[in-house]
Amino acid sequence: MDEKRELLDLLLENARESTADLARQTELSEAAVEDRIDELESDGVVRGYQAVVDWDRTDRDHVEAEVELNVELDRETKYDDIAGRISKFSEVSSLKLISGDYDFAITVEGASMHEVSMFVSEQIAPIPEVTQTVTHFVMDTYKHRGIEFAGGDDDDRLSISP
Amino acid sequence: MRTADRVQQVPPSGIRRFFELAEEMDDVISLGVGEPDFSAPWAARSAAVHSLERGHTSYTANRGRRDLREAIADHVTRYDQEYDPDEEVLVTTGASEAVDLAMRALVNPGDAVAIQQPSYISYAPGVMFAGGEPLAVPARQENDFVLTYEDLDRAGAADAEALVLCYPNNPTGATASRTELAEIAEFVREHDLQVLADEIYAALTYDGDHASIATLPGMRERTVVFNGFSKAYAMTGMRLGYALGPADAVDAMNRIHQYTMLSAPTTSQYAAVEALRTCDDAVAEMRTQYNRRRRFVLSRFREMGLSCFEATGAFYAFPEAPYDDERFAEDLLEDQRVALVPGGVFGEGGDGHLRVSYATGMNDLKEAMNRIETFLDGQ
Incomplete structure (x- = not known):
C-alpha cells in the first residue's frame, strides 16, 4: 500500500478524520500517520484543509462568479507574473491558467453581485495586461469538490437482512 | 388453505424476529444488513x-x-x-x-x-x-x-x-x-x-x-x-x-x-x-471503502477486547459474543440501539458469535462502535 496515497484519499473524503481513525482504517500506527501527514504538508502536497460550504443554507449573502480573463504578454511579463498579482486579492478564491479561448479562469466571491462586479471592473479589468473579462455569475451549485448538494440518498434498505 | 408438508417442515427464518425487534425502535444503527450501502454504479x-x-x-x-x-x-x-x-x-x-x-x-x-x-x-x-x-x-x-x-x-x-x-x-x-x-x-x-x-x-x-x-x-x-x-x-x-x-x-x-x-x-x-x-473501477472503489471499514471495525474490536478472527472477505466481521449471542444481540439493541445478527441464526458453529456487517457509512460505523464499547464497558 502506498501509505501517503491512501492517507490522501482518506483526507480527501474527510479532512477532519482523527489520527486514531486514520490509523484504524489503514493499519498504520498513529505515530506513522502523523509522520506521513507531516511529510505531505511539508512537501506542499497538502496545502490546507477546508470545509465544503453550501452557502444557500446559511443566512449570509454570498455570490460567486466565474470570470474569464484574456491577457496580453510581452517580453517582461509572463503568465506567472500576472497570476501572482491577481491571486493576491482575497476576493479571488481560485485562479487557473487554462487552455482554449481565454487564458485565466478565476473564481471571485463576494457578498453581492454589485460587489463582485465592482471588484472585476475596478481591480481586475484595469490591470494593463488584461485585455478582456467575461463574468459569469453562478446561479446554483449542484456539486462542489465531489460533494452533491441535493439532499442525501435515504437508506431504504431493510434494517436486518440475511 | 392446506399448505404442503415440505413447506411446513421448513422453520421460518430466525433473522425475522430480529428484524421485527429492530424495526420497532427509533435511532437504531443497523450493522445487520446483508447488502451493500452503495447504489449500483x-x-x-x-x-x-x-x-x-x-x-x-x-x-x-x-x-x-x-x-x-x-x-x-x-x-x-x-x-x-x-x-x-x-x-x-x-x-x-x-x-x-x-x-x-x-x-x-x-x-x-x-x-x-x-x-x-x-x-x-x-x-x-x-x-x-x-x-x-x-x-x-x-x-x-x-x-x-x-x-x-x-x-x-x-x-x-x-x-x-x-x-x-x-x-x-x-x-x-x-x-x-x-x-x-x-x-x-x-x-x-x-x-x-x-x-x-x-x-x-x-x-x-x-x-x-x-x-x-x-x-x-x-x-x-x-x-x-x-x-x-x-x-x-x-x-x-x-x-x-x-x-x-x-x-x-x-x-x-x-x-x-x-x-x-x-x-x-x-x-x-x-x-x-x-x-x-x-464498472471495474467502481467495484474497486467500493472494495477499497469496504476494506477501510473492515480494518476499522477489526481495530475497534481489538481495542474493546472483543475477540474476532481476521475476516478477509465479503463485508462481515464475526466476533465472539461475550455471552449467549442471541441475548447479547437483544441486550445491545435494547440498551444501545445497535442491531447485529446473532451468529446462531446462520447454523451450527455460528452460535456464540455475532455477524457485524460493515456495509454501512463510516460515520454510522464509528458511532455504532462507540455504542458497542459503551455497552461492553457497562457489563
Missing part, C-alpha cells in the same frame, strides 16, 4: 434507464441475453474459470434463483446434501424444498472458518451426494485459499460428491484474489458455481445472478428455469452488460 443504472427508453421490455432468451453470457464468460476468466457462454452459463433472477435451480436439478428426494456452516440461511431450506436432507458441516474458528477434510469426515459428509460451499463467506467473512480448497476438493473427489459453490462475494476479497474450487483438478465437471451482480455491483434489488457449470447441469437447471422463470429481468440484464463492460 451510475453507468449500470443509466444503461438500465436507456434500455427502458428504447422500449426493451420483452423477455430475453431463457438462458439470458447472449451478449451478457459472453460478457460473463469473459469476466470470470479473472478467476481462472472457463465456461462456454452458449452451454455453460445461465443468467438467473439473482444468485438465489440459481441456488434453488441447482438444488432442484441436482438433488433427488432423500439425498443428503452437506452444507458448510455457519452460512447464508437459504441453503438448507433450498435442499428441503427439493426433497433432500440437509446435513450440517460446521467449520471451526480455529481454522478461520474454512472447512477441513476432518470436518467433512466427522460430520458424515462422505455419504452425502453434494456439498454446498460459500467463500468468501456470509456470515463469517472468511475466505478460502487454493490450498485450503484443495483439501476440501480431495474429500469431494474421494467420496464422489458434487459441489454447489456460492461465490457471490468473489469480488470482495482483501488478502489476495478469490480462488474458486471449480478450478482445481477434477472439480470443474462436478461443480456448479453461483455468482451475480448483487454484492460486487451493489445491484441487489435488480435481482440478477448466474450459474456456471458443466453443460448437462446447466441444461437441467435451464429446464426448470424455462418453465418457472422464463428469463431473468430484462432491464437488469442491460444494466449487467454495462456493469461488466465499464
Whole structure:
C-alpha cells in the first residue's frame, strides 16, 4: 500500500478524520500517520484543509462568479507574473491558467453581485495586461469538490437482512 | 388453505424476529444488513434507464441475453474459470434463483446434501424444498472458518451426494485459499460428491484474489458455481445472478428455469452488460471503502477486547459474543440501539458469535462502535 496515497484519499473524503481513525482504517500506527501527514504538508502536497460550504443554507449573502480573463504578454511579463498579482486579492478564491479561448479562469466571491462586479471592473479589468473579462455569475451549485448538494440518498434498505 | 408438508417442515427464518425487534425502535444503527450501502454504479443504472427508453421490455432468451453470457464468460476468466457462454452459463433472477435451480436439478428426494456452516440461511431450506436432507458441516474458528477434510469426515459428509460451499463467506467473512480448497476438493473427489459453490462475494476479497474450487483438478465437471451482480455491483434489488457449470447441469437447471422463470429481468440484464463492460473501477472503489471499514471495525474490536478472527472477505466481521449471542444481540439493541445478527441464526458453529456487517457509512460505523464499547464497558 502506498501509505501517503491512501492517507490522501482518506483526507480527501474527510479532512477532519482523527489520527486514531486514520490509523484504524489503514493499519498504520498513529505515530506513522502523523509522520506521513507531516511529510505531505511539508512537501506542499497538502496545502490546507477546508470545509465544503453550501452557502444557500446559511443566512449570509454570498455570490460567486466565474470570470474569464484574456491577457496580453510581452517580453517582461509572463503568465506567472500576472497570476501572482491577481491571486493576491482575497476576493479571488481560485485562479487557473487554462487552455482554449481565454487564458485565466478565476473564481471571485463576494457578498453581492454589485460587489463582485465592482471588484472585476475596478481591480481586475484595469490591470494593463488584461485585455478582456467575461463574468459569469453562478446561479446554483449542484456539486462542489465531489460533494452533491441535493439532499442525501435515504437508506431504504431493510434494517436486518440475511 | 392446506399448505404442503415440505413447506411446513421448513422453520421460518430466525433473522425475522430480529428484524421485527429492530424495526420497532427509533435511532437504531443497523450493522445487520446483508447488502451493500452503495447504489449500483451510475453507468449500470443509466444503461438500465436507456434500455427502458428504447422500449426493451420483452423477455430475453431463457438462458439470458447472449451478449451478457459472453460478457460473463469473459469476466470470470479473472478467476481462472472457463465456461462456454452458449452451454455453460445461465443468467438467473439473482444468485438465489440459481441456488434453488441447482438444488432442484441436482438433488433427488432423500439425498443428503452437506452444507458448510455457519452460512447464508437459504441453503438448507433450498435442499428441503427439493426433497433432500440437509446435513450440517460446521467449520471451526480455529481454522478461520474454512472447512477441513476432518470436518467433512466427522460430520458424515462422505455419504452425502453434494456439498454446498460459500467463500468468501456470509456470515463469517472468511475466505478460502487454493490450498485450503484443495483439501476440501480431495474429500469431494474421494467420496464422489458434487459441489454447489456460492461465490457471490468473489469480488470482495482483501488478502489476495478469490480462488474458486471449480478450478482445481477434477472439480470443474462436478461443480456448479453461483455468482451475480448483487454484492460486487451493489445491484441487489435488480435481482440478477448466474450459474456456471458443466453443460448437462446447466441444461437441467435451464429446464426448470424455462418453465418457472422464463428469463431473468430484462432491464437488469442491460444494466449487467454495462456493469461488466465499464464498472471495474467502481467495484474497486467500493472494495477499497469496504476494506477501510473492515480494518476499522477489526481495530475497534481489538481495542474493546472483543475477540474476532481476521475476516478477509465479503463485508462481515464475526466476533465472539461475550455471552449467549442471541441475548447479547437483544441486550445491545435494547440498551444501545445497535442491531447485529446473532451468529446462531446462520447454523451450527455460528452460535456464540455475532455477524457485524460493515456495509454501512463510516460515520454510522464509528458511532455504532462507540455504542458497542459503551455497552461492553457497562457489563
